[in-house]
Amino acid sequence: MHWSAEPAGVNAILLRFGERMDPALSACIHQLGQRLRACLGDSLLNITPAYTTLLLEYDLRLEDYDSLLARLTPLLNHQPESAPETRSEVIHIPVFYDPHTTGPDLTALAERCQCSVEQLIHLHSSREYRVYALGFAPGFAYMGELDSRLISARRETPRSRVPAGSVAIADNQTAIYPIESPGGWHLLGRTPMKLFNVDADPPALLQPGQAVRFHAVDRDTYLSLGGTL
Template sequence: MSCLSPEGSRAWEIVPQGDRSLVLVFGDEVDIEIGRRCITAAAALRGARIKGISDIVPTFNSVALHYQPRLFGASTSFRHLAGEIDKVLEQTFAQDAPAPTPARQIDIPVCYGDVYGPDLAHVAQHCQLTQDEVMRLHSETPAYVFMLGFAPGAPYIGMHDPRLAIGRRSTPRTDVPAGSVAIANLQTMIYPNMSPGGWHIIGATPLVLFDPLEDPPTLLAPGDTVRFIPISAEEFLAARHERT
């Protein structure tokens, strides 16, 4: 099932995924404008509180909706549920709909290079830049949080300057330290906990990305804007010391 925009192009498609979830597809690219549409749709559907929907998860270009069939009435069908979703989205994306709530901007301090960014030199060489240029390009323009995934609180942030184009490492690391700031495919990943990882580590942040005892437990949320702030090793250690 799909909904067409006023110009006739497809705006979103509703695709069933098993008997307890469906996916709203807004495109097939990693694009900030598509990402914003996903965040807007997810927020609108949460606000609508459609009976039976238990979780709403925005991604790069789609939104997953998980639902509990046992909570639906006897006459409720997938087509009926899709119709309710369409009504919410049609109202949300109408030209006279209220503007969405402005996104948060979160400053993320980053200590680049040396022991905190062991791949910075390699990234610079690959991109035919100096290490200072890599740091400048990474930090001078705010970036968008598309989604959280891979691990609790782990953000996918982009898109960066095309001059920072580099793929993933050919051999992933088995242990990436918590707080590592890494890039690949014009995006940044910040590892919230010690974990395996295949992105290029160019720095580290002293901030905690995930704490299950906090409310909310994640520092970042889809739709946020991140500004990376270069800091010195001394500032990094001082910030880490303040947390202990």
């Protein structure tokens, strides 16, 4: 697997492996991160996988950039081109899809996609997604890939307030806003599940490499699970 390395701040190395979102590459990066953690031990403070990169933060008391790169090189040069097939537990996310309350963009998106709201909900909830990366906000998981009929650019005007738990799409991805924040993605619904808990280990419910499925629930079920409107 081709790779390159570059400094990222005073105590980090950014490893690059490609240029586009790909499930097979994501699996390789995820498994490589686990392998490097096992091989390099206390030298690594944190490992952050993303779509095509792996960020390694290291302990300056134990390593510098050159010494860590020297240890990484043989490990990376012998990294398999593909990751062994593994199956993680699927995380099921209940979602109340409703154009009048939790999903204010459902109707406009359905018109743009030339389908009914019900068909749009089915397209979004009928496939399995992979968590590629965390970012933007604590616990915000970028997941892909959408059915090609749902691919939509971000909103021209972002909202100043998006409620926590909002399930959204933009470009070729879907995500859940873990906390109330501004946002420019299209809102389809809302989940009562808590995506980020500072007291949990790990704090973020969704982690890179995991599989996720959304399933539609009605209003009463959503409220009984702790959802708010």
